Amino acid sequence: MFMIERKHEIEILGGLLKRHPVVAIIGARQVGKTTLAKIFATRTRVPVTYYDLESTEDMARLRDPMLVLGSLKGLVVIDEIQRIPDLFTVLRVLADRRPLPARFLILGSASPDLLRQSSESLAGRIYYHQLNGFSLNEITTNRLARLWVRGGFPRSYLARSDADSNEWRRGFIRTFLERDLPQLGIMAQSTMLRRFWTMLAHYHGQIWNASEFSRSLGVADNTVRHYLDVLISALVVRQLPPWHENISKRQVKSPKVYIADSGLLHSLLGLPSLHDLDGHPKAGASWEGFCLEQVVGQLGAWPEDCFFWGTYSGAELDLLVARGRKRLGFEFKRTSAPRITPSMRSAMSDLNLTRLDVIHAGDETFPMGERIRAVAMSRLLEDLEPLTS
Numbered sequence: 001m002f003m004i005e006r007k008h009e010i011e012i013l014g015g016l017l018k019r020h021p022v023v024a025i026i027g028a029r030q031v032g033k034t035t036l037a038k039i040f041a042t043r044t045r046v047p048v049t050y051y052d053l054e055s056t057e058d059m060a061r062l063r064d065p066m067l068v069l070g071s072l073k074g075l076v077v078i079d080e081i082q083r084i085p086d087l088f089t090v091l092r093v094l095a096d097r098r099p100l101p102a103r104f105l106i107l108g109s110a111s112p113d114l115l116r117q118s119s120e121s122l123a124g125r126i127y128y129h130q131l132n133g134f135s136l137n138e139i140t141t142n143r144l145a146r147l148w149v150r151g152g153f154p155r156s157y158l159a160r161s162d163a164d165s166n167e168w169r170r171g172f173i174r175t176f177l178e179r180d181l182p183q184l185g186i187m188a189q190s191t192m193l194r195r196f197w198t199m200l201a202h203y204h205g206q207i208w209n210a211s212e213f214s215r216s217l218g219v220a221d222n223t224v225r226h227y228l229d230v231l232i233s234a235l236v237v238r239q240l241p242p243w244h245e246n247i248s249k250r251q252v253k254s255p256k257v258y259i260a261d262s263g264l265l266h267s268l269l270g271l272p273s274l275h276d277l278d279g280h281p282k283a284g285a286s287w288e289g290f291c292l293e294q295v296v297g298q299l300g301a302w303p304e305d306c307f308f309w310g311t312y313s314g315a316e317l318d319l320l321v322a323r324g325r326k327r328l329g330f331e332f333k334r335t336s337a338p339r340i341t342p343s344m345r346s347a348m349s350d351l352n353l354t355r356l357d358v359i360h361a362g363d364e365t366f367p368m369g370e371r372i373r374a375v376a377m378s379r380l381l382e383d384l385e386p387l388t389s
Helices: 007-019 033-043 056-061 065-070 087-095 141-150 162-183 190-202 210-217 221-233 262-269 283-299 342-351 377-383
Strands: 022-026 048-052 074-079 102-108 126-130 237-240 256-259 306-310 316-323 326-333 355-360 366-369 372-376
Touching (some): 048 056, 065 087, 087 102, 141 262, 162 190, 190 221, 190 256, 237 283, 326 342, 355 377
Parallel strands (some): 022 126, 048 074
Antiparallel strands (some): 237 256
């Protein structure tokens, strides 16, 4: 199995460590955090000390973390930091030293809220950078379909065959539920979480309805909400909040939910190959979620920038990215010949969009109307400019 060098992520990491005393790489399990940190460590010009908290030896070395970490210089990498949440207290003290003898790169398989399990906050001292799976800027465009079908987890994407890729993903799902979540302090029955996650896959790209899930699973509404929060915190599910505009139309106020990685979605749905996916009722929703993740990544949009919009009269917008005065709208169509719909016109006027891009499966980017264009997914890197801060 060959390795894809994540040059853009390495550049981002270098810049962040120059500006912040503590940088946290967060991401789902097996997404490549450790590999990225080790590659970065080989290229830095300062001394590097590495601790893997899955190692009993390294856990033993950090029995007195203030004494051990306080004497180090250069770059200190701490992998799987969620195993010793009390380290956040130590890092707060070490990050405030002047001059600063060492900077800290910490890795964790959960969201910032889940990682902050200690009473001390590193606010103002730490920057959280989320690492996702492979994206379009790390592969060649002629492998777009492979990325969609297998998802972005390195071992899944780089597997020798679709069958091997699906086997890895199925194993990941089981290990994630039975081992990884309990290690994060999440105590929920793995069989029930598996049923919930599979059901969620069938609702991928739809409006969240807790009551419908609770009836199907035979549990309370707050229980299914807890299950959803667990998977969001573990970064395997994306929740897209609704946007509200001061207009006369009744607007949808519940979020949409997506399985964050298209490969995991396909394994949960029992769709191991492109042949299985083509023609399946969830193919369009899968394409939508895949394109959404790629657009958000290409824009460099923050979670707080991203919304969807819908009205009870039927108008909707798959993705609204709002930052400053910019309001960028996106629709995702698995077709090579997209058309302007009444829903798009309604979104343009009601939301006062700066621009609306229809991301499609064809080969060409072309104008469709005033401030509306069709953007080929294969040309996303060339035709969609990243946001500026």
